[in-house]
Amino acid sequence: MNGEQERIDRRGFLKSVGAAGVAPALARFGTAFGASTDAGESGMAYIAGKKQKSKLPLRKLGKTNIWVPELSFGTFGVDFDNQLLLHKAVENDVTFWDTAYSYSGGNCEVGIGKFIRRNPEVRKKLFLSTKASDTFTIQDVEDRLQTSLKRMNTNYIDLYHLHTIKGPERLKNDLRDWAKSAKERGLIRYFGFTTHVNMIPCLKVGVKLDWIDAVMIRYNFREMQRKDINDMVDECYKANIGIVAMKVQGRGQVEKIETAADKKLTDHFIKSGSTAGQAKIKAVTANKKISTACVGINTVKNLTENLAAVVDPKKLTAEDMRVLREVAQESCNGYCAGCAQICDSVLAQTPYVSDVMRYLMYHDSYGDKQVARQLFAEIPADVRARLLRVDYSAAEARCPQRLAIGRLMAEAVGKLA
Secondary structure (H helix, E strand, C coil): CCHHHHCCCHHHHHHHHHHHCHHHHHHHHCCCCCCCCCCCCCCEEEECCEEEECCCCEEECHHHCCEEECEEEECCCCCCCCCHHHHHHHHCCCCEEECCCCHHHHHHHHHHHHHHHHCHHHHHHCEEEEEECCCCCHHHHHHHHHHHHHHCCCCCEEEEEECCCCCHHHCCHHHHHHHHHHHHCCCEEEEEEEECCCHHHHHHHHCCCCCCCEEEEECCCCHHHCHHHHHHHHHHHHCCCEEEEECCCCCCCCCCCCCHHHHHHHHHHHCCCCCHHHHHHHHHHCCCCCCEEEEECCCHHHHHHHHHHHHCCCCCCHHHHHHHHHHHHHCHHHCCCCCHHHHHHHCCCCCCHHHHHHHHHHHHHHCCHHHHHHHHHCCCHHHHHHCCCCCCHHHHHHCCCCCCHHHHHHHHHHHHC
16 A cells, blocks of 8 residues: 555544444454454453453553553533434444543533433443542442432442542541442442642552542643653552543544644644644554543544544654644643643632633633633632632743733633633
8 A cells, every 4th residue: 555545634534424324434444343452362351340342442541450442432412312423433333432420511421321211232342431520429439320320220330530629638437348348239330539739749649549440631742742641650650540531632623724733733634644633643543551541532423533543554654743732832822731720829818720621622622612701600600700810920920831811810700610
């Protein structure tokens, strides 16, 4: 096959998907389904305790001894009224589904439950991951789990996370005891936590806890430039803790070219017939210590493009990685690194700055405007009222990304309030 034939014909690929489904189109990328995977056994996955064939490359999820697809299905902001997307995911063995109690006000879990109710035989193929959102007590965690089980029409959750912890103080013995109890009751199989902010202190504690089976962390072409993040990925891997990468796109799957960084990435990768989004997925999965890349998939188009990235045998070149690294460095002043402890230390009366930054990203880069506004509305009213009155200069002076925090807060209020 010559170089031209190896190029990804994106328009032809998407057209063929619409006509004949995802799997036949993916074969055009030169990777046969069921090819050898990191599992050490040709195309075999261990999900729900049973050995199953898989069309996708597989990796072990830490100490769980479960092999999961390199690509997992992030459901944040997904509308499941049309369930074709779920059918297509199952057809193509994207069987690790990640959701949360809070996603779309609970509608993501409800949509998954609707699918499982209509297709009960599918449950044994799925590796369901969900999260206990907005919890303050152990009873909150228990209540969230019971609600999630009912919503999703399942008797157990494969991987249950404490959602978006901002510090290691949540990882106490009462949580350990609850996780043990939930496992003994057959309600969950594995337990972990997710963290967007203050990731390093959270991981430094979590990596020492033998009851943490997996962690979900922000990891993308930007984060991989940070030595402290990579060092903690190494530590988690050594501790046999599964690592689920989230926020893999770095800014979301942006359709429009809006910035110089967008244009630089698009111009570079289009030459090889790829997209910038596919390259970002490849950059993350190139790190074999990452168990799976959880990417938001809200259309069949997203699904097909993401699948193409993980089944395509062609690896990123040194030049590709250089371009990603340059873009990460050049655009860092527009990207919140999630070091909330810095803002919180000088903005005691406004403890939601990093959250507002994330919601603004959902609005601008992910296109999830309604979700962003809903999340913003959940911030206490008195805090929202102070956002435009706070002096952010001390936080701006300490921000490693040199973000114009005050301007961004004003922008967020204008768009999300």
